[in-house]
Every structure is written in C-alpha cells, then in structure tokens.
Amino acid sequence: MNSQSEQPRHWREWELHRAVTSKNLVILFFVFIVLSFSAHNTELDKAAVETSKAVLSVVGVGESQVLDGAARFVGKAFPIQISERTPVNRLNEFDRNNLPLFSYIESGEEKDYDALTDTWTVESTEFLVQPIGYLKKVIIKMWETIEMGFWGTIICIMISLPLGILASKNYTPHRFVYSFTRVWLSFHRSLPELIVALILVLMYGFGPIAGVLALAIHTSGVLGKFFADEIENAPPGPQLALSSTGASSFKVLRYAVFPHVYPAWIAYVQYIFERNIRTATVLGIVGAGGIGMELKGRWDVFDYDHVATILLIIFLTVILLEVISQKLRKHAL
Amino acid sequence: MLNFESVSRVYDDGTKAVNNVSLHIKAGEFCVLLGPSGAGKSTLMNMVNGVVEPSSGSINIGDLVLTKQNKSKIQRRIGMIHQQLHLVPRLSVLHNVLAGLLPNVGLLRSLLKSFSSEDQRRACQLLDEVGMEEKHLLRRASDLSGGQQQRVAIARAFIPNPEVVLADEPVASLDPAMSRSVLQSLKTAAQHRGATVICTLHQLDYALEFADRIIALRKGEIFFDGHPSKLDKITQDELYALAQSQPVSLEQEAA
Numbered sequence: 001m002n003s004q005s006e007q008p009r010h011w012r013e014w015e016l017h018r019a020v021t022s023k024n025l026v027i028l029f030f031v032f033i034v035l036s037f038s039a040h041n042t043e044l045d046k047a048a049v050e051t052s053k054a055v056l057s058v059v060g061v062g063e064s065q066v067l068d069g070a071a072r073f074v075g076k077a078f079p080i081q082i083s084e085r086t087p088v089n090r091l092n093e094f095d096r097n098n099l100p101l102f103s104y105i106e107s108g109e110e111k112d113y114d115a116l117t118d119t120w121t122v123e124s125t126e127f128l129v130q131p132i133g134y135l136k137k138v139i140i141k142m143w144e145t146i147e148m149g150f151w152g153t154i155i156c157i158m159i160s161l162p163l164g165i166l167a168s169k170n171y172t173p174h175r176f177v178y179s180f181t182r183v184w185l186s187f188h189r190s191l192p193e194l195i196v197a198l199i200l201v202l203m204y205g206f207g208p209i210a211g212v213l214a215l216a217i218h219t220s221g222v223l224g225k226f227f228a229d230e231i232e233n234a235p236p237g238p239q240l241a242l243s244s245t246g247a248s249s250f251k252v253l254r255y256a257v258f259p260h261v262y263p264a265w266i267a268y269v270q271y272i273f274e275r276n277i278r279t280a281t282v283l284g285i286v287g288a289g290g291i292g293m294e295l296k297g298r299w300d301v302f303d304y305d306h307v308a309t310i311l312l313i314i315f316l317t318v319i320l321l322e323v324i325s326q327k328l329r330k331h332a333l
Numbered sequence: 334m335l336n337f338e339s340v341s342r343v344y345d346d347g348t349k350a351v352n353n354v355s356l357h358i359k360a361g362e363f364c365v366l367l368g369p370s371g372a373g374k375s376t377l378m379n380m381v382n383g384v385v386e387p388s389s390g391s392i393n394i395g396d397l398v399l400t401k402q403n404k405s406k407i408q409r410r411i412g413m414i415h416q417q418l419h420l421v422p423r424l425s426v427l428h429n430v431l432a433g434l435l436p437n438v439g440l441l442r443s444l445l446k447s448f449s450s451e452d453q454r455r456a457c458q459l460l461d462e463v464g465m466e467e468k469h470l471l472r473r474a475s476d477l478s479g480g481q482q483q484r485v486a487i488a489r490a491f492i493p494n495p496e497v498v499l500a501d502e503p504v505a506s507l508d509p510a511m512s513r514s515v516l517q518s519l520k521t522a523a524q525h526r527g528a529t530v531i532c533t534l535h536q537l538d539y540a541l542e543f544a545d546r547i548i549a550l551r552k553g554e555i556f557f558d559g560h561p562s563k564l565d566k567i568t569q570d571e572l573y574a575l576a577q578s579q580p581v582s583l584e585q586e587a588a
Contacts, residue, residue, distance in 0.1 A: 241419035244382060245493065246408035247435035251443050255432045259423040 077308035084133025088126040103130040134306065138294065138313050145290035146317070148208050149277030152215025156272060159220035160185075164227025170239075171231060171253055185228075188221025193279050197288040208289030215276045215283070226268050230261040270325050277321060281314050334360040334529055335381070335497055340390035342376050342553075350376040352553040353390070358529055358546075360496070363520055365540040366533040367557075367572060368550035374533040377550070378499045381531070383407055394497060409436055412490030412528070414500040414519075418482050422475035426465065426485050429474050430456040433489040459488040462525065463518040480511040484518055491522050498523060500532040504539065512536075516543050537572050 039045065050066050057064035087110050088094055099105070106129050112121045130136075163181050165171055172178035193214045200210035231253070238256040243249070284292020291310060298306040337356040343349050351373040358364055366374045379385040380392060383404040392399040399407055412433070420429050431448050442448065448456075460470065463484040469477065474485060483503060490498050503519060504512035516532075520543055523530045534540050540547050541561045549557040549572055557568050564572075 237415070237417055237419035238421045241413065241415055241489075242421075242432055242435060244384070244408060244413050245433055245436060246405045247432075250440065251435045251438075254443060255424065255428070255435065256421050259421050262423065 073304050076302065076304035079305065080308040080312060081303070081305035082132055082135040082309055084130045084137065085127050086130075088128055091128060094128070099128070100130060103128055103133070105129070134309060135313075138291065138310055141291040141294050141310075142313050142317055144208060145280045145284075145292075146277055148211045148280040148283070148290050149215065149273060151212045152219065152276045152280065153269065153273040155212065155216035156219045156223055156276075157269060159188075159216060160224035160227055163220070163224040165231065165253065167224060167228040168231035171249060171257075181224075182228075185221045185224040188217055189225070190221070191218055193218045193283060194286055197283050198286050201287045206287040206289070206293075211280055211283040211288035211290055214288060215279060219272050219276060223268065223272055227261075227265065230264050231257055234260045267329060270329060274321055274325055278318060334358055334362075334395060335531075336393050337377075338391050338393075340377075340380065340387045340392060342373075342380065342385060343388045349553050351380070351387075354553075354555055355390075356548065356555070356558070358531070360529055361524070361527045363523060363530045363543060363545045364532065365544035365547050366531060366550060367535075367537065367540055367547060372550040373553040374550055375501065376553075378501060378531060378533065381497065382411060382413060382499060405436075409493065410496045412493065412495035412498040414486050414490045414498065414503050416502040416505055418486045420474040420482055420485055420489075423473055425471045426460065426474060426477070427453065427456055427470050429485050430460060430488045430492055433492040437493065456488065456492060459491055459522065460485070462522055463487050464514065480507055480515055483507065483515050487515070487519050487522060491526065491528070494526060495528060497529045497531065500530060502533055502535065505535065512539060513542070537569070 050064070053062060054064040054066040056062050057067050085106075088105065096105075106127045107124065108127055109122050110125050110127075112123070113119075114121065163185055166173070166177050167181035167185055169178060172181070196217050197210050197214035200213050204210050204213075234257045238260075239252050242252045242256045247255075280290045280292075281295075282292050284290040284294065285296045287293060291314065295307060295310045298304075298310065335356075335358040337354050340351060340354050341349070342351040354373075354377065366377065368374050376385055380387050381394075381399070383399065386401075394407060394410055397403060397407060397410070421432065424432070428446060431452060434448070434452055435443060438448065438452075457467075457470070465481065465484050465488070469481065474482060477485065487500075487503070490500075498519075500519060504515055507515060516539055519530065519532070522528075532544075541564070544561055546559065547557060547561055547564065548555060549568075557564065557572070
C-alpha cells in the first residue's frame with residue numbers, strides 16, 4: 001500500500017549498487033583475523049620466512065635451513081643408484097666361473113661398524129657388481145605394489161557391490177538395512193588406509209596381505225556409496241516397464257539398472273584402481289608390503305641414491321598408469 | 334474375456350477419473366480408447382495393469398478377478414506398451430525383447446543373460462513379424478529410430494504370449510506413415526496370437542482404420558462404444574472436436 005502511494009523517483013535518484021560497504025569491510029576484517037590465527041597454527045608464517053630465506057640464499061645472501069636439507073638429499077641422490085654391489089663373502093652360493101648375466105667382480109674395501117666397541121674396521125674384499133641389479137629389484141617391488149592395488153580393488157568390489165545394492169533406497173530389502181549399510185559404508189570410508197594397515201600388520205604380520213586388506217576396506221566405503229547412489233539415480237522408466245511384467249526386483253536390477261550404471265561404474269572402479277596403486281606405494285612405510293617398505297628401509301639409512309631410484313620408478317609408473325587408463329576410458333565408453 | 338463391472342475410480346483430490354464404466358471385451362478384439370486428455374483413458378488402462386485400484390466395481394480377465402493378491406498373476410497375462418516405451422537404452426534389441434520373459438526365466442540364466450535358444454528364436458520371430466531386420470538384432474536400443482524402438486517395445490510386450498496387451502499412445506511421437514506401419518505391426522502380432530489389444534489413441538483417423546471396436550470416453554464416462562462403421566457423422570464430428578480440444582484444467586490432466 002505504502003509503496004504504491006509513493007511517487008516513483010526519478011532515475012537519477014535511484015539507489016545504485018555499491019561493491020564496497022562498511023558491512024563487507026567488517027566481515028573481511030574478522031575473516032582475516034580468524035585466518036591469521038589458523039595460519040599461525042599451521043606454521044604458515046614460518047614457511048614464508050624459511051622460503052624467503054631460501055630464495056635469498058640462492059642469490060647469495062645468508063644461509064637457509066631449507067636449502068641445506070634439499071642439498072643434503074640432492075647431493076647424495078645423484079647419480080641415482082641402479083646397480084647392486086654385494087660382497088662376495090656374503091653370497092651363499094657363489095660360483096666364480098658362472099656369474100649372473102652382465103655382472104662382474106670388482107675388488108674394493110668394505111667398511112664394517114661394530115656397535116659394541118664403536119669402531120670401524122676396514123677390510124679389502126671382492127664385490128659382485130650387477131649393473132642393473134637394484135633397478136631390477138625396485139621394478140619387481142613396484143610390480144608387487146601394482147598387484148596389491150589390483151587385489152585391493154578386486155576385494156573392494158566384492159565388498160562394495162552387495163553393500164551398494166543393500167544401501168540403495170529403491171532396492172534395499174528394508175529401511176533398517178538401508179540405514180545400517182549406509183552407516184557401515186561411511187565407517188569404512190572414515191578409516192584411513194595407513195591406520196588400518198598399522199592394525200592389520202599387528203594381526204597378519206609384515207607383508208602385502210595387510211596392505212591389500214587395508215586398501216579394500218577403505219575404498220569399499222567409497223565405491224559402495226557410489227554404487228548405491230548410481231542405482232538410486234537410474235532412470236525409473238525401464239525399471240517400471242520390467243517390473244510391470246511381473247519380474248522380480250533382482251531381475252529388474254540386472255536388466256534395467258545395471259546396463260545403465262555400467263559405464264559409470266567402470267570409470268569409477270578404474271579411478272579406485274589407480275588410486276589404490278598410488279596409495280599402495282606408501283603403505284609399505286608401515287610395513288604393509290610393496291615398494292614403500294624398500295623406500296622406508298633405504299631412507300632410514302640415508303641411502304638417498306637408492307631412494308631416488310625408487311621415486312623415479314614410482315613417478316614413471318604413475319604416469320604410465322594415467323596414460324593407460326585414459327586410453328581404456330575412451331575405449332570403454 | 335476382459336470385463337469391467339461398473340468400475341469407478343475417484344482420486345484423492347475428488348476427481349472422478351472413471352465413472353461407472355461397464356465393458357465386455359471379447360478375446361482377440363482390437364479396441365481403441367479415444368478421448369481428450371483427462372477423459373480417463375490412462376486410468377482405465379492402469380486399472381487393468383494393477384497400477385491403479387478401482388474405487389468400486391471389479392475387473393476380471395477370463396476367470397481371474399483382479400485383486401491385490403493375484404496382481405502378479407494378472408501381470409503375467411498382460412503385455413504393456415508404455416507411451417515413453419521405457420526400453421533399456423544400453424541393452425541390445427534382442428535382450429530388450431527377452432526382458433519381457435524375465436518372470437519365467439531362472440535366476441542364474443537371467444543373471445548371466447543366457448537365454449535358451451528357443452526363447453531367442455521366439456524373440457527373432459516376433460521381431461521379424463513387427464518388421465525389424467536381422468542387422469538390428471544386436472544393436473543397442475538407443476541407436477534405433479523412434480519407429481524401430483516402438484516395434485521393439487511391441488515385440489517385448491508380446492513375447493510372454495499375453496492374453497491382453499495394453500498400448501498407451503503407441504504412436505504419439507511418430508509421423509503418419511510410420512504410425513500406420515507400427516499400428517499395422519501391432520495388429521498383426523495380436524491377430525497371430527489371438528491377443529486382445531486395448532490401445533489409446535489421439536487420432537480418430539487411425540482408430541477408424543485399425544480398430545475392431547472404438548470406445549470413446551468423455552469425463553470418465555463412455556459416450557460411444559461400437560464398430561467404427563457404426564460411427565455416425567455427428568458422433569464423428571464430436572470425436573474430432575474432442576480429440577482437438579485441450580485439457581480443461583491441470584487436475585483433469587493429472588487424472
């Protein structure tokens with residue numbers, strides 16, 4: 001009523017949009033304070049200081065702890081170690097006349113540390129040198145890691161497919177089952193692989209079993225929820241058509257839902273597989289098998305040249321994986 | 334064969350979708366339901382299919398009275414062709430047709446998509462009958478044209494040898510030449526099996542051409558029922574007018 005009775009204002013007097021208002025400024029100020037506290041908690045200020053120091057140090061001003069650390073690693077990491085050098089007297093079955101392919105014998109000095117007397121003894125001995133021995137070992141370990149990722153994914157599918165069906169609103173046998181499986185799946189999701197792996201190493205001992213199961217448990221929570229959501233979002237028309245012929249809900253699922261969700265499922269399983277291999281490389285750090293165990297072992301004794309070889313192989317594997325799965329994805333859809 | 338005994342259906346909002354309809358449809362008849370949107374055609378069909386329950390009156394197919402308990406028994410004796418077809422887009426033509434047999438196929442067989450060669454032959458025979466060629470057999474349903482999809486839907490409805498086939502606007506989205514050919518396929522397939530067809534249409538011309546019996550509805554009541562030849566000029570004009578008319582209100586549309 002009131003606004004109708006008022007005279008419309010001339011367009012020169014219309015209120016215009018103002019981008020900067022005092023309210024905006026106050027909000028910005030408080031946001032800035034909160035973020036500052038949080039940044040201090042996470043040592044971002046220290047990071048800024050140290051990074052600036054590093055930059056200055058590069059151009060010759062002062063010293064930097066960051067650069068020292070990097071230099072310590074890089075200095076020992078290159079050239080990367082791809083050969084394996086073993087003292088001959090440590091080999092059980094050594095046949096001087098029948099050496100492995102491409103390997104040769106080299107004489108040198110072996111340093112031995114005696115912890116009891118805290119002394120180093122040096123004795124000259126012969127070494128068996130295998131030129132690509134270490135590279136071979138790392139590649140075999142990497143293959144084991146890929147296998148861990150593969151079986152982790154297979155077991156993950158075996159867990160998440162039935163759970164996914166039970167956790168989809170339209171195919172769950174009961175509302176209670178629905179809620180229960182949803183909670184169960186999010187429980188699986190909430191368990192980080194590294195922590196599950198730690199516990200499983202206690203249960204199953206060191207080795208890939210713990211890694212495979214840890215991967216399967218965490219990713220089944222992710223994949224199961226995805227399966228369930230896809231089933232729920234499938235178009236209802238074909239399902240209605242088949243169920244109105246009197247087909248059981250399992251058959252409707254098989255014929256009207258699965259064909260529809262199949263491509264999305266494949267894409268997601270592929271992503272989980274890729275992710276599992278990447279995660280499997282670090283699981284070894286807690287003793288759950290794969291290349292991470294070798295990495296951790298070498299890191300702890302400062303063999304950075306060996307570490308560099310491992311990192312290179314991981315890097316190449318991840319790139320290769322990405323390329324292959326890109327190709328597969330184009331193929332499958 | 335298919336009997337409606339003073340059937341009514343009142344929706345929760347008070348709309349009388351079908352009002353005291355009695356119909357006796359003989360086996361093998363090709364019935365066309367005519368009427369504007371909201372006249373009660375869909376409700377009548379959905380009651381046969383068990384999707385909608387009649388508020389009063391009863392429906393029986395042969396000696397089987399439609400109740401909640403024997404809904405699945407009834408469903409097995411009915412084939413349904415939906416207006417939007419509802420084929421499974423990523424499934425092959427063959428499997429879309431075979432999906433009509435699912436209630437009779439064992440669990441393991443259906444899981445592995447391994448249908449007996451006998452069933453597959455039947456699907457092929459039906460597809461041939463409705464005018465599909467062999468080269469389409471393993472193509473995805475989504476790759477087919479509208480008319481071809483319609484034929485696949487007809488084959489799927491007929492494969493379990495139903496006694497009654499319900500077709501909801503089977504030619505709504507097709508051009509006239511294709512519509513005639515699809516309706517002809519539907520009629521032939523029904524005649525070969527002695528199946529009763531109840532088909533809703535918007536176009537009076539097609540009804541006159543194909544129907545053994547025209548049932549025209551208006552506001553939930555029958556106002557013409559008989560052979561197309563008995564349709565006099567006045568009723569025809571009235572039907573044309575009805576077919577052209579738009580739904581009066583949204584509630585009627587929903588009904």
